[in-house]
Amino acid sequence: MPTKLGYNFSNSWFDENLGVWDQLIPSINPTRILEVGSFEGNSTCYLIDKLASEKEIEIHCVDTWEGGIEHKEGGFAHANMNETEKLFKQNTQISIANAKNKVNLAIHKGLSSIELSRLIAAGKSEYFDFRAPRKKEISTPPSINKKTPYGAKG
Ligand SMILES: C[S@@+](CC[C@H](N)C(=O)[O-])C[C@H]1O[C@@H](n2cnc3c(N)ncnc32)[C@H](O)[C@@H]1O
Numbered sequence: 383m384p385t386k387l388g389y390n391f392s393n394s395w396f397d398e399n400l401g402v403w404d405q406l407i408p409s410i411n412p413t414r415i416l417e418v419g420s421f422e423g424n425s426t427c428y429l430i431d432k433l434a435s436e437k438e439i440e441i442h443c444v445d446t447w448e449g450g451i452e453h454k455e456g457g458f459a460h461a462n463m464n465e466t467e468k469l470f471k472q473n474t475q476i477s478i479a480n481a482k483n484k485v486n487l488a489i490h491k492g493l494s495s496i497e498l499s500r501l502i503a504a505g506k507s508e509y510f511d512f513r514a515p516r517k518k519e520i521s522t523p524p525s526i527n528k529k530t531p532y533g534a535k536g
Contacts, residue, residue: 415433426473435482447463
């Protein structure tokens, strides 16, 4: 399914995320991005197109390029993962070539459990721009402080 920028994606699953991503990505406005599960690069190219039009970015993509159970023979989204990996490289090259600013793309081919451990070992545990809040950063709801069960009166 070639698109107007010359990308080649075999499906349009990512389009379902556009509504949420169009709101979320500008509000987070990340510069250092960690993506787990890149497939043909649809979400990667989205991030490059949106963010590298404004600034230099660094994006790390983790994928086995072996697919999940759904991509295996007989799965609902059967894919030739060698072809998928080639498409990821072609699509991201197009995106990087069209970007106004520099894009530092790092590809980590392997299982997320292993590749994320490697990133932590390389000192990148606090490196990326979006993370879940730490426990101490979450304020405790008053109803819990007062030991009053939710919905209970008094
Ligand atoms: C649904 S696709 C990702 C879609 C992609 N973000 C897009 O926008 O088109 C899921 C991808 O995650 C990869 N994957 C699944 N489990 C993984 C794991 N444990 N470690 C690394 N990659 C994994 C698969 O190889 C596949 O390419």
